Amino acid sequence: MATIKEVAALADVSTATVSYVLNGTGKVSAATRRRVREAIERLNYEPSHAARSLRGHGRTLGLVLSRLGRLADPALAELLAGAADAAAKQGYYLLIGTSSGEADGTQELQLARAGRVDGLILLDLRADDERVAQLAARRVPYVCVGRAPADRTSIAVEAASQAGAAQALGYLLSLGHRRVALIQLPSELTDSEPRYLGYAAALAAAGLDVDPTLIVEGGRGQEDGYQAMQELMSLEEPPTAVLACSDELAFGAMHLLHDEGLEVGRDVSVVGFDDVPLAAHTHPPLTTLRQPRRALGAQAAEILIGMVEQQPPSRGVVLDMPLIVRKSCGPPRSLEALKR
Numbered sequence: 414m415a416t417i418k419e420v421a422a423l424a425d426v427s428t429a430t431v432s433y434v435l436n437g438t439g440k441v442s443a444a445t446r447r448r449v450r451e452a453i454e455r456l457n458y459e460p461s462h463a464a465r466s467l468r469g470h471g472r473t474l475g476l477v478l479s480r481l482g483r484l485a486d487p488a489l490a491e492l493l494a495g496a497a498d499a500a501a502k503q504g505y506y507l508l509i510g511t512s513s514g515e516a517d518g519t520q521e522l523q524l525a526r527a528g529r530v531d532g533l534i535l536l537d538l539r540a541d542d543e544r545v546a547q548l549a550a551r552r553v554p555y556v557c558v559g560r561a562p563a564d565r566t567s568i569a570v571e572a573a574s575q576a577g578a579a580q581a582l583g584y585l586l587s588l589g590h591r592r593v594a595l596i597q598l599p600s601e602l603t604d605s606e607p608r609y610l611g612y613a614a615a616l617a618a619a620g621l622d623v624d625p626t627l628i629v630e631g632g633r634g635q636e637d638g639y640q641a642m643q644e645l646m647s648l649e650e651p652p653t654a655v656l657a658c659s660d661e662l663a664f665g666a667m668h669l670l671h672d673e674g675l676e677v678g679r680d681v682s683v684v685g686f687d688d689v690p691l692a693a694h695t696h697p698p699l700t701t702l703r704q705p706r707r708a709l710g711a712q713a714a715e716i717l718i719g720m721v722e723q724q725p726p727s728r729g730v731v732l733d734m735p736l737i738v739r740k741s742c743g744p745p746r747s748l749e750a751l752k753r
Contacts, residue, residue: 415456415457415458415459416458417431417432417458419456419458420449420452420453420456420458421452423452423455423456424445424448424449424451424452425448426445426448426449430445430449431449431453434446434449434450434453435453435527435528453526458526459525459526459551459552472504472505472506472531473505473506473507473508473529473530473531474496474500474505474506474507474508474530474531474532474533474534474714474717474718474721475507475508475509475510475521475524475525475529475530475532475533475534476493476496476507476508476509476510476533476534476535476536477509477510477511477512477520477521477524477533478509478510478511478512478536479511479512479536479537487689487690487691488660488687488689488690488704488706489706491706491707491710492558492706492707492709492710493507493509493710494707494710495706495707495708495709495710495711495714496534496710496711496713496714497710497714498711499710499711499712499714499715500714500718503715503718505531505714505718507714508524508529508530510524521533521535521544521547521548521553521555522547522548522551522553525548525551525553531554531721532553532554532555532556532717532718532720532721533548533553533554533555533556533717534555534556534558534710534713534714534717535555535556535557535558536558536559537559537602538557538558538559538560538561538562538569538602538603538604539562539601539602539603540562540563540601540602540603541562541601542562542603545557545561545562545567549566549567554717554720554721555567555717556568556569556570556713556716556717556720557569557570557571558570558571558709558710558713559571559602559603559604560574560603560604560606560607561603561729562603568716568720568727568728568729569729569730570709570712570713570716570729570730570732571604571709571729571730571731571732572704572705572709572731572732572733572734573731573732573733573734574604574607574608574611574686574702574734575607575608575610575611575614576611576733576734577608577611577686577702577734577736578607578608578609578610578611578612578615578656578658578686578702579611579612579614579615579618580611580615580702580734580736581611581615581656581684581686581702581736582611582612582615582616582656583615583618583619584684584700584736584738584742585654585656585682585684585742586615586616586619586621588654588682588742588743588744588745589744589745590653590654590682590744590745591621591653591745592624592627592650592651592652592653592654593612593616593627593652593653593654593655593656594627594628594629594645594652594654594655594656595608595609595612595627595628595629595655595656595658596629596631596638596641596642596645596655596656596657596658596662596663596666597609597628597629597630597631597658598630598631598633598658598659598662599630599631599632599633600630604658605658608658608686609628612656626648627645627648627652629641629644629645631657631658631662631665633659633661633662634661634662634665635661635662635664635665635668636665637661637662637665638657638659638661638662638663638664638665638666638668638669639665639666639668639669640665641657641662641665641666642655642665642666642669642670643669646669646670646673646681651681652681653681653682653745653746654681654682654683654684654742654745655681655682655683655684656684656686657683657684657685657686658686659685659686659687660685660686660687660688660689660691660692660699660701661689662685662686663683663684663685663686663692663699663701664685664691664695664699666683667683667695667699667741670683677696677697677741678697678740678741678742678743679743679746680746682700682741682742682743683699683700683741683742684699684700684701684702684736684741684742685699685700685701685702686701686702686704687701687702687703687704688701688702688703688704688737692737692739693739695741697739697740697741698739698740698741699739699741700736700737700738700739700740700741700742701736701737701739702734702735702736702737703734703735703736703737704734705732705733705734708732709732712730712732716730
């Protein structure tokens with residue numbers, strides 16, 4: 414691995430000048446700055462993040478969002494607030510970047526190479542997430558929020574989504590439902606599998622088999638939930654209840670049911686995932702699993718700071734997801750008829 418002295422020699426400048434360029438400090442001409450950048454790229458130089466942290470520079474954590482529009486998401490804002498507050502308590506800042514491209518680690522590496530951040534919080538993890546390999550290879554500290562890829566080395570802070578899904582299914586089964594559908598997250602996301610496993614485990618515990626026709630992979634938005642629910646309701650024997658693996662998917666499913674003239678909670682029961690602020694104000698209010706977003710952000714920041722400051726290795730954290738029961742669920746119509 415190249416050293417700062419080698420970068421300085423190739424660019425024909427002092428090591429102090431290289432540091433100025435990396436840290437964005439000092440007075441460096443545009444031509445010199447460009448020459449130093451070219452030398453850094455040519456030698457594939459990586460600053461020592463641990464050393465910089467110990468010198469007292471930086472004290473900044475980074476987080477890259479997949480798109481700028483996500484900043485308007487109130488659920489994400491709560492997670493960011495938790496991370497920023499926890500960082501501030503230890504004298505750190507939280508730097509938020511955005512990307513319109515794939516999660517390939519490019520933006521994260523650029524922040525790290527430029528010396529802008531001491532470590533990174535990763536969101537929206539994928540099973541084959543390139544960011545994990547890229548950052549690990551360059552010894553950049555990082556923490557995953559959500560289920561980490563199966564590399565056995567990543568530290569993650571996550572909600573107990575598998576147990577949560579099982580709890581939600583158990584609740585629906587206790588109401589008398591037997592045909593319960595699952596609107597899944599995209600399969601490439603690491604958070605997708607544990608939710609399916611919780612769903613399948615609850616069915617197995619009740620002596621029921623998984624019916625593949627009742628499982629639809631959606632996207633992430635309301636329109637995806639709408640289309641998935643449309644597919645489920647077109648079955649010869651539609652489900653009497655559905656677990657949607659995000660509140661956005663649940664909102665879309667509820668819209669489809671309303672458009673079809675069906676009553677949510679009476680004709681078809683719906684359970685969501687996350688408990689975003691809007692969930693309590695839908696018609697009817699949505700039963701959902703509460704994601705401890707602020708705590709997830711705070712725990713991620715605290716663990717990452719420990720890694721940056723080379724404290725003893727930390728383990729991942731799993732936080733409970735309580736089921737918030739509202740009005741979007743009820744017994745199947747056939748059971749209600751028997752009670753009359």
